[in-house]
Amino acid sequence: MWRLYQFPLCPFSRKVRLLLGEKGVAYDLIRESPWEGQDAFLDLNPAGQTPVMVEEEKGVVLIDSQAICEYFEETVEKLPLINGSAAGRAEVRRLTAWADQIFYRDVVAPLLEERMKKRLVHRAPPDGGRLREAMRNANTHMDYMDYLLDHRSWLAGGTMSLADIAVAAQLSVADYLGGIDWAGHEPVKRWYSALKSRPSFRPLLSERMEVIMPPDYYEKPDF
Amino acid sequence: MWRLYQFPLCPFSRKVRLLLGEKGVAYDLIRESPWEGQDAFLDLNPAGQTPVMVEEEKGVVLIDSQAICEYFEETVEKLPLINGSAAGRAEVRRLTAWADQIFYRDVVAPLLEERMKKRLVHRAPPDGGRLREAMRNANTHMDYMDYLLDHRSWLAGGTMSLADIAVAAQLSVADYLGGIDWAGHEPVKRWYSALKSRPSFRPLLSERMEVIMPPDYYEKPDF
Known part of the structure; x- marks a missing residue:
């Protein structure tokens, strides 16, 4: 195992x-x-x-x-997630790297530092300026996701891929930490709602990190 | 093209x-x-x-x-560089990510900021403390590479792979910027010397970035 x-x-x-x-x-x-x-x-x-x-x-x-x-x-052959032509797979990997590196660096890393590590490790209050900057960055990046989802069913193309998984993973942590303002992002909201309903996502959403609690709507597919 | x-x-x-x-x-x-x-x-x-x-x-x-x-x-079929068994390919990708993310973050990003961007963009002097920290980090990471190369011919195993290429790419930029002290790293030195001699590496080593010059030994396979 x-x-x-x-x-x-x-x-x-x-x-x-x-x-x-x-x-x-x-x-x-x-x-x-x-x-x-x-x-x-x-x-x-x-x-x-x-x-x-x-x-x-x-x-x-x-x-x-x-x-x-x-x-x-x-x-594991079941459900290819780096899928399509060679150029299609490159697009999946581009957006996966965008989630892992850019969205993480601009949004999730500062939220984890200010809202989790400072609380659990340093016992210090969060830096309000850094939190606001992370939320502004989240908004900008969600504008880009809205743009992609206006043109495609899923982030990297016509089918669900590792790009959707990687971005949703980052977004779900930012959402847990109260860093996401969903207003004005209907395409991202619809896409994320569909992902939240999947059996693969449910166990993650029901878990809690000690001391730190997510917003009330965090677990709901309809938010 | x-x-x-x-x-x-x-x-x-x-x-x-x-x-x-x-x-x-x-x-x-x-x-x-x-x-x-x-x-x-x-x-x-x-x-x-x-x-x-x-x-x-x-x-x-x-x-x-x-x-x-x-x-x-x-x-392109010629010379597979993400090679071996599935576990072997995971090892290639682990060390490639180590180069791209850890070595870059700890060594190359601060060197580029202090020695290139501050000169070209900000017209400010470098922060000596940050440079020394980057060089200490390089030394620690090269200790780890020495350890790997004491056990393997190439970083990820018995044959050259993308891991060697990714690490050498980072190391070559750090070396150009004077951030590498080669003393005491014989395994890494031998490995890097072999890579520097390859036809794929020669054109990179002969290029110069405006204003910023590398150390005298930078281009030599025997350094």
Whole structure:
């Protein structure tokens, strides 16, 4: 059985979990708080980041959310998520990288720092200016997603792909942390509502991170 | 013919160029300085980052260095660089992500900011403390590479892969900017010397970024 090292608000672990859910791969969750820098975890992944996946019987250790997703895309045939022509797959990977790097850097990383780490680790109040900037960035990035979804059924094209999963994973953490203003983003809202209703998404939405509570509407597909 | 939008010290463009060189794909270089935020470039890539590749006749635009590398890995058979078993390919992608994200964040991004952007854009002196921290980080990361190369011929295993290319691309930019102290890193030095001698690497090493000059030894395979 696969084990997945993660914490509930890790957007990259959520990306992996959504893909595993869609592909029907079973796994056990292992709670890991990378900011604690536990030696046993650093031995597993010197970069000190979640997610990490381990299959002890096969002797396989997988590190980095994209490497993990590509691994299961290559080894599990069910529901291809990096799909289409070579150019189509490049578009899936472009938007996946946009979620993992740009949306994370501009929105999710500052929200996690100000609303989670400062509370759990530093016992300090959040920086209001940084929170407002993250929310402004979220708004700009959702304008871009609205634009894409005005032209396509899913973010990267006509079918659901890893791009939808990666963006929804980031967005769901930002939403949990109260960083998303949904007003004026009807296309993104419709798209996200459809994803929230999927069986792969339900378990993630029902989990809570200690001390930090999401907004009331967070779990509802109709919000 | 493919066009590649880049600037000489973009480590991600170097990664793509090394892969294209190894695979024998021809392309024209287009100079782009993403920090200038040119409208035409932002129309091409809303994320405003190099590299971008365009093949106008085919109507294909490729964005994000990893999406570009995966595209050519899928479409050009010569010299597989994401190679081996599924677990082996995951190891290649793990170390490629380590180069692109961790080594870049800890070493190359601060060096580019302090030694290139402050000079070209802000006309400000570099922050000595940040430079020293980047160099300390480089040393720590090269210790890890020494460890890998004590156990393997190449970074991800027995054959050259995209991991070697991605790490060498980052390292070459850090070296250009005087951020690498080679003393005490014999395994990395031997590995890098072998890569520097390859025909794919020679054109990159002979290019210069305006105003900023590399150390004397930068271009030499024997340094």
